[in-house]
Amino acid sequence: MLEVGIHEADKLVQVAHALSTRSRVDILRLLNTRSMNIIEIAEALQLPVSTVANNVKVLEAAKLINTELLPAVRGAMKVCSRNYDDILIGLNSSVRSTRDGMKLYEVEMPIGHYGDCEVHPTCGMATHEGMLVREDEPASFYHPKHVTAQIIWFRKGYVEYLLPLEIPQNAKIQSIELSMEMCSEAPNYDNDWPSDISVWVNGTEIGMWTSPGDFGDRRGVLNPSWWLDWTTQYGLLKTWRIDQERTTLDMQKVSDVTLNDLYLNQRPSLRVRIGVKSDAVHKGGVNLFGKQFGDYDQDLVMRVSYTMDELE
Known part of the structure; x- marks a missing residue:
């Protein structure tokens, strides 16, 4: 579920704008049950491909959908998937409950604030102002200034984060969402x-995503001017x-891992690891983007939905 409140004026305006035309609403409707490429959407809605492409950009900018470039017969095709089933607009900034009584807890962890790592070249990190450490020096990932990183990359290994679970003792967690911008790590780009x-939570692998590439065919929306x-x-x-x-990835099931497999009642935090396994078929590395790099103004976001059990 996407939750946006009146205290997030820019985000609220962007979401409202994305929903303000029938064409964009129809695109979201088509993506209700499956992913579709732009040509399929254009044919279903009987609209020009250029019109659909422009509307997809608006929906993606509002984070209502995400797109992925996949190989096609000629070149690549852009496949669209919907990010949310529901949108909650809160006009009272102090309210953090949904209409069905569910409560929401959200933490945004800067990508530089990992607590553990094991990385192998190619590797490096940067801030919005410049390179943070020497490239291809794994030891530099342990330097205290890593907490300021806004983009991190490595060919093999992992980074691991500890995210606080500041929820009431009698809370019953119904779902956990983890959202991040990422891609592969190739020389330069490919x-x-x-x-x-792969992503692990509390030591359990929840699933694996095959990133199609390390994207560099255009500049990232948020990248600083000095970035090559x-x-x-x-x-x-x-x-x-x-x-x-x-467990689902972009609404598609990726594993049978459930909340019961994560031992959530045994710790006040969530341990999230992101990396490439040593026995992976495609050892193509990882790029992780913070709020000031890439296309999305966010770091690693965790959203926990929970209900309250009555205390005995």
Whole structure:
């Protein structure tokens, strides 16, 4: 669920604008049950491909959908998926509950604030102002200034974050969402560079996503002016969701891991690891984007939906 409040005026205006035309609403309707490429959407709605492409850009900018470049018979095709089933607009900024009584807890962890790592070249990190450490020096990932990183890349290994679970003791977690912008890590960039990127929660692998490439065919929306044109530019926004039945990635089931597998009652935090396994088929590395790089104004976002059990 996407929750946006009146205290987030810019975000609210962007979402409202994305929903303000029938064409964009129809696109969201088509993406209700499956992903579709732009040509399929254009044919279904009987609209010009250029019109659909422009509307897709608006929906993607509002984070209502995400797009992924996949190989096609000629070149690549842009495949669209919907990010949310529901949108909650809160006009009272103090309200953090949905209409069905569900409560929401959200933490945005800067990507530089990892607590553990094991990385191998190519690797490096940068801030919005410049390179943060020497490239291809794994030891530099342990330097205290890593907390300021806004983009991180490595060919093999992982980074691991500890996210606080500041929820009441009698809370019953219904779902956990993890959202991040990421892609593969190739020399310079390569749109056709697959990488099997896995995510673990509390030591349990919840699933794997094969990133199609390290994207550099255009500049990232948020990239600083000093960032070179011939290197990694942007990633794809991926949303993992674990509930009481399964784990999904962008609404598609990726594993049978459930909340019960994560031992949530045994710790006040959530341990999230992102990396490429040593036995992965495609060892194509990872790029992680912070709020000031890539296309999406966010870091690693965790959203926890929960209900309240009555205390005995």
